[in-house]
Amino acid sequence: MRPADEDELAEVIRVATTHFSVQGGGTRGLEGVAAGAVLETGGIAGITLYEPGALTLVARAGTPLAEIETALAAEGQRLPFEVPDFRAMLGRQGESTIGGVMAANASGPRRVQAGAARDSLIGVRFVDGRGDVIRNGGRVMKNVTGYDLVKLMAGSRGSLGILTEVSMKVLPAPEAQATLSLAGLDDARAVAAMSAALGSPFEVSGAAHWPGRGTFLRIEGFTASVAYRAERLAALLAGFGRAERIEGAGPWPEIRDAAPFAGRAGDVWRLSVKPSDAPGLIARAGAEAHLMDWGGGLVWILTAPGADLRTRLGGFSGHATRVRATDPADGIPALHPEPPAVAALTAGLKNRFDPRGLFNPAHAGAF
Structure with a gap:
């Protein structure tokens, strides 16, 4: 299912009687957690506003990332957060979209200086689980009205609502x-x-x-x-x-792009940890290969197929996500289990924004 615009998407949601697996270009979804009919946002595309002098760009969610990067490069600008491209590592085709980038909060090495994708997001439009169109934030960086749904939507992986438009701040490319x-x-x-x-x-x-x-x-x-x-x-x-x-x-x-793991057999895990804890966790992991980014705060680990890395590591401060699974049906959850208090907050948000549980139900604890 591929709605052509926001109105059509809203109508699809209002009359829906089934679950949806929401995706942009299909390049970032976690393996083993998809559920329901595929609902693509790629038809809701196009740059709607670009003001280089104001360092602001607004685009519909299905706009290809490559189109945005080309437009910015022509003006000597770029997205601050250095979007990763995991297609080779995950063995996928498809075309990354800006909505998928923001839904996954996809952020590369420059996060240590420029912040994550959500830190560049200043406004959103999305369709919630009732089929209502919600707008939050704006097209300027100094917008402080209302609830900060902008930050909430970034990283929620489509489990709370379907993004239709995003407003971002951009920066000059370095000399x-x-x-x-x-x-x-x-x-x-x-x-x-x-x-x-x-x-x-x-x-x-x-x-x-x-x-x-x-x-x-x-x-x-x-x-x-x-x-x-x-x-x-x-x-x-x-x-x-x-x-x-x-x-x-x-x-x-x-x-x-986590390129060291492209073409290598095994499962790929992504750990978010305190940098000082990273060396000890790597030693306990029995990793076949690893890579540290963000000063050690992000650790990529390659394990043998079906190895439950969380069991190996035991309790630790942080979380482990399996982003590539040799066998997605092996029973190992892709997402790290949430503490009970956080899970209760997550469930409350899910019930508020998607009361019928239509969107990416298996991603409910992803944000």
Whole structure:
């Protein structure tokens, strides 16, 4: 089912008698949690407002991400949060849409500096479970009226309502970027180096550790500033070894897209943890491969098919999501179980926005 506009979508929801599996381009959904008839938003597309001088862009939810990035690049601008592309890692085709990006709160390495996708979202339109069209936020950054449904919808994976339009702030693209690479660090030393870099005044926009490849730290901005900050950061990190400088994009597209796991057999897990806890959790995980991003706050882990990583790790502060499953029907939940108090809040929100339980029912605890 592919509605052509917001009105048609609202009418579909008003008369619905079945569950829906909501998707944009089908490139980000978690494996093993889809339920119901597929409802695509790709027909509700198009950039409706772009004001480069105001750093604001408004687009319908089904607008291809590539179309938005092309429009921004023509004006020397970009989305701040560096959208990841997991199609190769997940073995999917499809075309990513801006609604899917926001519904998944999809955020890449630059999150450590620019924030997540939800931090760039300033307004939304969506259809709730009654078929009502809801608007919240606006087209300017200084909008403080009403409930902050904008942030609530980002990351809810279509379980509360179906996005039809999003308003975002954008930023100028940097004039230059450089990456410092440190070789030979183990996980604990890598976290220490990344923490030192992120705690420095040198505005690091990426901090990742790729075992076997290196520990990488990115600086962006004006050319002269990048050169100065890279030199000073290298001096600050001298205790961790000699930093090699990489010009241009470096390894960041691969890190952003979890590329080390593309084409490799096994299940892929995504852990959100305290950076200081990451090395110990990796050691307990029995990982076949791993990658750390966000200074160690995001850990990607490859395990053997059907291995329940949560059982291996036991209790820990954070959550583990299985984003790729060799056998989605093996009984291992994709989403991390919520604590009872949080689950009660989630259920209350779900009942308020989707009282008939129409949307992505298996994603109810996803946000």
